[in-house]
Every structure is written in C-alpha cells, then in structure tokens.
Amino acid sequence: MKKILSLALAMLLVLVSLVGCGKQENKEQAGGESSAGKMIVRHNINSDPETIDPALNAAVEGATILVNAFxxxxxxxxxxxxxxxxxxxxxxxxxxxxxxxxxxxxxxxxxxxxxxxxxxxxxxxxxxxxxxxxxxxxxxxxxxxxxxxxxxxxxxxxxxxxxxxxxxxxxxxxxxxxxxxxxxxxxxxxxxxxVVEKDPEGWALNPETHISNGPFKVVKWDHNNVLALEKNENYYDKDRVKLDGIEFYMMTEASTSLSAFESGEVDIIDDMPSEEIPRLKAESDEFKIFPQLGTYFYVFNTTKEPVNDPKVRKALALAIDRKAIVEVITKAGQQPALTFVAPGIKEPDGKEFYKKAKDYGLRETAQVEEAKKLLAEAGYPDGKGFPELTVIYNTSEGHKAIAEAIQEMWKKNLGIEVKLQNQEWKVFQETRDRGDFVIARHGWLGDYTDPMTFLDMWYSTSGNNNAHWKNKEFDKLINEAKTTSDEKARFELMHKAEDLMMEDMIVMPIYYYTNPEMIKSYVKNVRISPLGFVYYDEAYIEK
Incomplete structure (x- = not known):
C-alpha cells in the first residue's frame, strides 16, 4: 500500500508540474512570445492587403507592412x-x-x-x-x-x-x-x-520572392488570416531591431478584434466597436488615442447621375449632421470636417492651413433648408423623382453605422432613399478605382505634412482621383504650386486649389480622423505616426 501511495503521489507531482508548465507557456504566448521564446508582436490590421508591391500599394494596411519591410x-x-x-x-x-x-x-x-x-x-x-x-x-x-x-x-x-x-x-x-x-x-x-521581372505579377505575393531591404522581411502570407515578418539579419542596422518578428492579422469585424485583444490573442488593434470606447476609456490604460493627419469622407463619382450635378452633391453634403456622427457613433475625439485638408499642417506664418480656408457652406449640424433648396433647384423638390442609388463602403461595423446614419439623415432631411452595400476590402478598392459606383466611402491620410498631399490626388491624371473629376484650372494651380519657389505664393495657390474642389463639392467631408488604438502594456517603443504608419524597428516586449 505504501508503494502504491508513493507511486500515486509521484504521478500527481508530475501532473502538477506539467500543468504548471502549460500555464506558464500560455502566459508567455499571451505576452507576445511564441512557445519558442521569440519576441513577436501580433497586430490586427483589419484587412488583407491588396498588394505589398511598393509601386502599386495605395492603402494604409499595405503601407504598414512596407515601412517595416523596406x-x-x-x-x-x-x-x-x-x-x-x-x-x-x-x-x-x-x-x-x-x-x-x-x-x-x-x-x-x-x-x-x-x-x-x-x-x-x-x-x-x-x-x-x-x-x-x-x-x-x-x-x-x-x-x-x-x-x-x-x-x-x-x-x-x-x-x-x-x-x-x-x-x-x-x-x-x-x-x-x-x-x-x-x-x-x-x-x-x-x-x-x-526579382520583379522574373515574376512581374506574383513576386510581391510570394514570401519567397518578396525580397526587401528593411528591418524585417516577409516569411509567411496566409491570405485573409496572417502575414508574418521576421527580423532581417541582413539589415545594415539590425542591432537597432529588438523584435524577432511581427504577425499581422486580418480580423475584419471590430468586435472580433477587441475580443482577440482582451483574450490575449493579439497585442495591438486599431479598430474597436464605437459603443465600447467609453468603457475602454474609463477602464483600460491600454486604450490610447493618437493624432492622425487625415479626413474621413464620401466621394462622389462626378461622371454618374445624379451626382454629376454640383447642386445635388452640395445638397447631400449640407444635409448631414457631422456633430451627431462623431458624438454618437465614432466617440474617439474626432472633429467634424468642414474642409478637405485636415488639421495638423501649418503655413509659414505658423497658422493652421485648414483654419485659413474659405467658408464652403458646411456646418457641424445639418443645414436642412439650404440643402432642400439646392435639391429642388436640381429638379428634385422634396426628393421627388430622385433616382435610386447605392452607397458603397468596405465591410466594417464602424463604416456600416456611419452609412446607416447618413442614409437616415438624407431620408429625413431631403426625402430621398438610398441603398447601402458593403464589399470586402480588396473588391471595394477595385470597385472604387474603376469608378463603378455613384457614392463611396473614402478616407485619406497625409503622406507627408504639406497640403499638397491632400490636393494633388484630385489632379486630372491622378490614379487616386476616384471622383473622376477633371478641372483644367485646378490642374494649373497644382502645377504652379509645385513649381514656385515662393512659399507664401505656394500656399495661396493651394488654398485656391482647395477652393475649386470644395466649391464643386466633389467630396463630402465628414470628420477629421483620430487614431484610437489598444496596445498591450508590455509592448514598448512602437512608433505610431500621424501619417498612419506603424513602425516596429525599435519596438520590444517587456518581459
């Protein structure tokens, strides 16, 4: 009996030891380390990048990969x-x-x-x-x-x-x-x-041929699931790089993303349900709001009826309540947008560019009477006879909530009905680029801290001109602004250029971005830029 009890006790000790080891391993994994003990940060970027070819990328999630790989x-x-x-x-x-x-x-x-x-x-x-x-x-x-x-x-x-x-x-x-x-x-x-000419179409889609020169390199791309980078041992300044790697996840739904963060499956997210933001602000020191140089807006395809009429575009832009959108829906300190160029860019005299813009007639709250007047002048009194159209947006709980709010505002204030359609991110980008839409959700983050980054996208031949708007005077102003050496004159030319696009209301500004993020407290030295980039070259995990 003593031998049996001794054997049972020994087995119990072994089991307890194994359970303890298992708990420790899970704890390490939740702290940003794999079971192999490598220092890896897990970041949800929401969508699978359309491309990580530097020449072809035009989206934030692709750029986040690129600035760490090149x-x-x-x-x-x-x-x-x-x-x-x-x-x-x-x-x-x-x-x-x-x-x-x-x-x-x-x-x-x-x-x-x-x-x-x-x-x-x-x-x-x-x-x-x-x-x-x-x-x-x-x-x-x-x-x-x-x-x-x-x-x-x-x-x-x-x-x-x-x-x-x-x-x-x-x-x-x-x-x-x-x-x-x-x-x-x-x-x-x-x-x-x-590398490129050996496989022009596929080199950037295959980790084996995605040769780069930055702090990290792509080693895995499981589409719509995870894209993994690991430290590039051939990087000239590799001693500055502390992480062994980064795993970028592609959870589209904000609620799923937040659940993954709170359960320790990911370390960084930049999308969470807006209704959860008050709780996160109050309860979590891991919730942070970073500045962001950008504008959230809807773009009109100016070649499609009925938004080929500037009066219709202006009526739609005047009929929305921007204040309600940022206070009731987004809740992360966003500011209603009344111009296209976002706050955060200063002129030579030190004043903000957007504060010196003209009054384009937009207000924080809906201007119903003026909007109805314009719509009537366009031939749709009280919305009668207004054609059926669809507003498209990329799949996201946040975009859906905003679209539904605007849909209701247009119905209430103008008497018009619009349909809503969501599309998966890659499909949405292609649809918008092709111009196969009437009204589409859009957003723009500055590529550098100068108004030109918001303006030259509407140049007639720009690949980012989703409004399909062509204006010779606008093109002339952009060309002059890019060739003058007089800084004061350059800013005056850019103001005139913004005046043209906004007076024609080719876009409907909704709010200026902020960047709410959830970041695990053990992730240190991640640099989150107002330009939308996230840099990991000096990041590390505090054990």
Missing amino acids: EGLMRLDKNDKAIPGVAESYEVSEDGLTYTFHLRDCKWSDGKPVKAQDFEYAWKRVLNPATAADYAYQMYYIKNGEKYNKGEASADEVGVKAIDDKTLEVKLIAPTPYFLELTAFPTYFPVRKD
Whole structure:
C-alpha cells in the first residue's frame, strides 16, 4: 500500500508540474512570445492587403507592412522629418533642383548589395505607364516624370540616374521643400529588377520572392488570416531591431478584434466597436488615442447621375449632421470636417492651413433648408423623382453605422432613399478605382505634412482621383504650386486649389480622423505616426 501511495503521489507531482508548465507557456504566448521564446508582436490590421508591391500599394494596411519591410533613401524620425536611411549622406545644389545621394553599404534580405540602380529602376517603374501605379503622380516632382508617365518622354529622359553603384542623382522640376520626406514614402522604396521581372505579377505575393531591404522581411502570407515578418539579419542596422518578428492579422469585424485583444490573442488593434470606447476609456490604460493627419469622407463619382450635378452633391453634403456622427457613433475625439485638408499642417506664418480656408457652406449640424433648396433647384423638390442609388463602403461595423446614419439623415432631411452595400476590402478598392459606383466611402491620410498631399490626388491624371473629376484650372494651380519657389505664393495657390474642389463639392467631408488604438502594456517603443504608419524597428516586449 505504501508503494502504491508513493507511486500515486509521484504521478500527481508530475501532473502538477506539467500543468504548471502549460500555464506558464500560455502566459508567455499571451505576452507576445511564441512557445519558442521569440519576441513577436501580433497586430490586427483589419484587412488583407491588396498588394505589398511598393509601386502599386495605395492603402494604409499595405503601407504598414512596407515601412517595416523596406527602407528608402531617407527614413522618418519621431517627428516625421527625414533622417538618413539607405543614403548615409546627400547634397543639394544651390538652386534646389539636383539631389545627389550617397548610399551606405547595405544588403537586400537575400544578401545581395543594395545599389543606386535599384532606386533608378524602382522609380522609373512607378512612372512607367504600363505599371499603372496609382501614386505615379507623386513622382511628377522629378524632371520629365509626368511626361514619361503620359508617354511624352522616354525613361532615359527621367531625372533619376545611378552615377555608380553608390551614387544616385535626382533632378527636380522645381525646389520641393518636402522632397526628402517623400523619399521615405513606400512609392519611393527600391526594388530589384531581377526579382520583379522574373515574376512581374506574383513576386510581391510570394514570401519567397518578396525580397526587401528593411528591418524585417516577409516569411509567411496566409491570405485573409496572417502575414508574418521576421527580423532581417541582413539589415545594415539590425542591432537597432529588438523584435524577432511581427504577425499581422486580418480580423475584419471590430468586435472580433477587441475580443482577440482582451483574450490575449493579439497585442495591438486599431479598430474597436464605437459603443465600447467609453468603457475602454474609463477602464483600460491600454486604450490610447493618437493624432492622425487625415479626413474621413464620401466621394462622389462626378461622371454618374445624379451626382454629376454640383447642386445635388452640395445638397447631400449640407444635409448631414457631422456633430451627431462623431458624438454618437465614432466617440474617439474626432472633429467634424468642414474642409478637405485636415488639421495638423501649418503655413509659414505658423497658422493652421485648414483654419485659413474659405467658408464652403458646411456646418457641424445639418443645414436642412439650404440643402432642400439646392435639391429642388436640381429638379428634385422634396426628393421627388430622385433616382435610386447605392452607397458603397468596405465591410466594417464602424463604416456600416456611419452609412446607416447618413442614409437616415438624407431620408429625413431631403426625402430621398438610398441603398447601402458593403464589399470586402480588396473588391471595394477595385470597385472604387474603376469608378463603378455613384457614392463611396473614402478616407485619406497625409503622406507627408504639406497640403499638397491632400490636393494633388484630385489632379486630372491622378490614379487616386476616384471622383473622376477633371478641372483644367485646378490642374494649373497644382502645377504652379509645385513649381514656385515662393512659399507664401505656394500656399495661396493651394488654398485656391482647395477652393475649386470644395466649391464643386466633389467630396463630402465628414470628420477629421483620430487614431484610437489598444496596445498591450508590455509592448514598448512602437512608433505610431500621424501619417498612419506603424513602425516596429525599435519596438520590444517587456518581459
């Protein structure tokens, strides 16, 4: 009996020990570490990126992957100002038109050297009309960039040239105060010609061929589930990188995302049900609201009836209650938007650009009588005869709530009925880009801290011009603003450009973004930029 009791006691001790080990392993996994003991942050980015090709991406979740997997000539500091990246130094000519960048010794994730030719190839690829890059217009600052993109010049005439493996010369059409910051934007990242041209359509979709030069590299992409990065041991400044990797999850529903965060399945989320925000504010020190340079809006397809009539567009924009949307629905400190260019950009005199904008007639609350008057002038008194149309938005609880509120406001204030349709993110992007819509949800975060980042997207040939709006006077103002060296005149030209697009009401501003996030307390040094990027190059997990 003693032997049996001793054996039973020994077995019980073993079982207790195993249970204890199991609990400890789960605790470590919930703290951002895998069972292998690696330091990995798990971040829900809500949607599967359409692409992680630097030339083709035009969305925030794709850019979040790209800024961690690649590095440009420059990178951005905590104030989003340019500091040396792949280029360890540079010179600018006295007239501000020629930049000469000197590359440091650095490698691609497969160990091959990064060369100046990689930048020349990448930039000309963006401008190549065959690439059909939405962001090609962002390289119109480069000499003959626009002409090449329009088929009016050859690639050899574009003002970017590798002098040798370590020297890149760039010629601009005019001095550009924010050009160095632009070189840190994903569109300006380098790519390898041999990698891209071996599989032009699929290289960026396959982790094995997604060769990059940044702090991390892509090692797994299980679409609509998880995209994993791991530390790039060939990165020139790898000692600055503390994380072993990042796992990006793609949970679309905000409620699912929050549940995953609260159960310890993910460490960072940037979408949560708005009705939960008051509770999270009160109860959790892991809930934070970061500033964000951006505007949430609806875009009108100006080629489609009935919104091809400016009076209809203005009536719709005047008939919504922006204050109610931010106070009742979004609840994260957003400000009703009455202009398109968002707060956070200052003019040379130190004043905010948006505060010096004209009065475009929009108010925080609905202007019902004026809206009804405009709709009647457009031929739809009290909404009678207004054609059936559909508002599209990408699948999200938050977007749905806003769409339903606007649907009800238009019905109550104008007497019109609209249908709502949600689409999965990739499908939605394609629908919007094709112009296969009448009214669509939209949002824009600044790519750099200058009003131009909000304005040149409406240039006639811009790949991001989802309004399909063409205005020669607007194009002229944008061109003049990009070529003048007089800063005061440049800002005046940009104000005039915003006046044209807003007086024509090609978009319906709703609110200026904030960035509510849930971040586990043990995740340290993640840099969340007002431009929408999330940087992990100096992040770590506190054990």
